[in-house]
Amino acid sequence: QKDGRKVNYHGLGLRFVRLPVKGAPDLTDANVRALDEALAGSSGATLVCCGSSNRVGALMALRARQLQGKSPEEALAIGKACGLTKLEPQVMADLSDVSDPEVQAAVGRMRGRMGQ
16 A cells, blocks of 8 residues: 555455556556456456546446457446546547457547547
8 A cells, every 4th residue: 555554455355466567558458367267266346446447437438348359439438437537638549459340440439429
């Protein structure tokens, strides 16, 4: 903890998993898979957090698209619901990094709604 306190996660019945995601360069396939594996290995409710939830939202959006087969629009909505803010342009670029014309069209619609 930043304030010097240590949390006994195990004593609280929690399993602690750290994913080193500092920003856009860390929005990698490997980190998306690591998040998915951590969530799959959890039973019951799961807390996923970072300082502002922006990185959580980014990874959840990418997970939704890459591993759960959600459309780019659905994936972006999931990301926003999980706290995606400042990393949205990077996530949109990652969501659009697919050659499928339907994906490109969906990303174009999202950008149009955002005024980009």
